Amino acid sequence: MRILVAEDHRMILDSLALLLSSIDGIEVVSKHTNGRQVLTALEIEPDIAVVVSDLQMPVMGGIELTIKLRERFPHVKICLLTVEDKPDTIKEAIRAGADGYVLKSAERAELETALHMIVKGNKFYSEQVMMQLAHETGIELIPDAGKPQKITISKRELDVLTLIAQEFSGTQIAEKLFISPTTVETHRKHLMQKLGVQTTIGLVKYAIKFQII
Incomplete structure (x- = not known):
């Protein structure tokens, strides 16, 4: 599974890329600090399966990136990884077309499960996310x-x-x-x-x- 990672905090970006690279079957192709860089990379990188992106980033955030992916690269899945758990934001992400919504408090196993489900064409929302919506x-x-x-x-x-x-x-x-x-x-x-x-x-x-x- 070839993936791109987007996160505007460099230390978190490097740590996340390292964690994802340690999962069997996952190759982190490149790392980016905003959504615009992701779109540029997708123009030249073949066979990208999933983009793992932060929600709040300068230049272009996760929700705008999701919308652009659905328009320009509909075959590429996107999993938003964020601390944001407000129901309105979650619903905005779902309406934009996000395939996954995982909180940064999640354990590695949950993120791994999310990616494997998403690449198969399923949706994945963290249990905490569902609880917020259920309120x-x-x-x-x-x-x-x-x-x-x-x-x-x-x-x-x-x-x-x-x-x-x-x-x-x-x-x-x-x-x-x-x-x-x-x-x-x-x-x-x-x-x-x-x-x-x-x-x-x-x-x-x-x-x-x-x-x-």
Whole structure:
């Protein structure tokens, strides 16, 4: 897995690159201090699988970089690695198209898991990130037509929804939340009814669009 790393603090950048290079199957191709440098590097570096980027950087930060990657290099995955755990920032990153959102307080094993999941086309958000999102309920939704309406989603439903967004199966969600697969399916159906969608994919897209996750 060939990756680029972006972090504006040199000491952290060097340490992160060293840590990532020690993971089997990962090659750190180059290190950068802002998003613009990453875009320039991608023009000349072939077969880059993932960009690991800080959120707050001068010149071009992680969210703007995410948007640019989706436009210019849609095949390249991006994992944001940050101390920022505010729900509004997390949701902005998700809407921008971030494949992963990992807090800098995470252990090496979590970052390793995130990268391997992301390169396979999955999403990965740290458990702490999901907990922050789970604190927000009663989201205001504005449909395409008509007046705004308020849809109340329980904490448990939001737990299920965030795990669905990470592409966990019903059985895996049940194991993580210590509930039965039948209960997971019940929550899934209730969420679809509340959001007015017909499929799980539609459910997740609608949830992201209206900032539920």
